[in-house]
Amino acid sequence: MKEETVSCTQNMSKVEHSSKNRLNFIDAHFFSLPSQGNVYTLTPLTDAKGFTKILVASLQRKVYCLEYSNGRPCIREVPFTYIPGGAEIISIDAVNRSVIQEDFIIGITIIKKDDGTGQQSHFFNVYSDWDLNSDSALDVVSQNCHPLELDFVPYHLYHTKTKIKNGWETVWLLSGSDNCIHLYHSDDESHSYQEMDCSESFPEFTNMTDVTLWMDISYSSDNKRRVSATCGEGGSVHMYCVNVESIPQVTASHTVSWDYPAASVKIFDLNVGLPVPKYLQGIHRFPKEQIKDAESPAHIIVGNTLESCFIYR
Template structure:
């Protein structure tokens, strides 16, 4: 790969600080710890740009903790969530704390706050009216604020089938109280509200802070199921197999636990085969569907681990990703899964604090992972994503480091070779 862009940032981000926005075009939002939010996109003048977006209702000197976004109904209807904290001193003005939605019973009066310094908030931004034109700056001004009685950690969105048998996207937010909190939208009132955790019985009881959540819904044998993975600060990894009934009554069928030596930084479900929107059979290719779901776990003390076919094996079939060399000790805060060599199979991409990007490939014959390629980057890696930022049909690798945002694209020769090979396959049919 070759570097095509670098955008320096004055303040560092964190593992919760990047999200993708798939609107009329693909954008990336990167939040730094000191209130700044940058939008990276491909502009009309055929250049990748990085511009700061000023979000309303985030006071000066606030520190952003996590950010996430999803598309509500159409490509321009974006909902964005930002969690942050503000340190209020006794002499500070508390004007921001007035006229907000409070998610607990704590009073918002400023008469007895001598012993309370940090206040935590969850802002939800969305467009109040449907439009055919995407305007991120306008969305950044329409906000609903929740004051929280816990330190927010991972902000995550997932989908359910609600009581009206309609698909609904909602927020899951983990906190320092060792709970996962649910925030849903009331379409009639055009507002969000905090709901009970009943829709996710698997997220109801943890002994430690939940650092990362991942959920995948799928259908098998005409039944809807959900796999939920949870990584905790105390090193506990939890995996739940949930059956989703027709009456919106989820039921835990199986659950597994495993303990790691340190806090779990992230968990991610993936499949070996990529999901393509193209009809591969019409193009002359064999359409292979991979029902097996695997789980990638990044731990702060151990080498990254993959659990294969978790529907059948739970946490029983474990593959530890190999090191570059046996003496290498590194921390991997970032991962992404994608087809980087255009063979219709996903590779594992890891970013390390030791300034390395490592590409892993799975060999089906030996049932092992091996290092296919490595890259050096100038600064420690915090987060990764792999998507089509320029709109040319080929994904770019976007890396958030401690010093800035780096964008890589594929060299043209491997792209031509892959295209010629596929065209020859079509011609031979």
């Protein structure tokens, strides 16, 4: 490791001396947690202005927000209610339902052990509210909780959209130890969140054979099709093409099986790109951007626990 570090430093030095635009890494931001997290305890949250915050949860109840304030990084604890002492946070996810205002919904799953009996209870806490008079919508949301008791151990918590009678709705998908993916949506009449049958909106998730460790969904630009992917504890990777013009129907599927768990899966396309930073423009020559298709095919990358990542094109 020392040899690699020295080599990297020497190469960096050569690059700096051979170019007028020297590399200048100004700041590196990090902070410590009171206890470790897991692969499910970090999520981004974008506000109405387009700025992204990062929510990081530790296993022992505390949730932190990493954001920029007045051009400087700021880290603060967000006091979420209904997370009792002794509980452990398993997963967290967040979404802003609005593009013109802050309408945050944050989901947190927890496990609580009873001190007397030693039995575990599981909860899915949904935090949502919006107050125009509040200085921080995130602080208001963290105090408005709707807890749902679960009869399974929660794993990956994921939000996506689905088509309903009145249009599109943001819903929660939660994988569990019962080999199922559960669907939760907001009930406007009762001002609460309830579980609903997953087979109608997401028929691809009705016959899961093992615990789903990760899921990802990508819609086409016209919202008529979607690609769904899941990976499981038993090593199975499922990929689906679904037509969602009227009633969702699976039009194609493919399954790959490994001898070890597949930990994560992500759908991407080649239209996703980042601009070249200014400090690199004078150092490296990059090929000119090519004209990209309006709808490029989806690719899937799978992260395994014992092997390198695999990309399916």
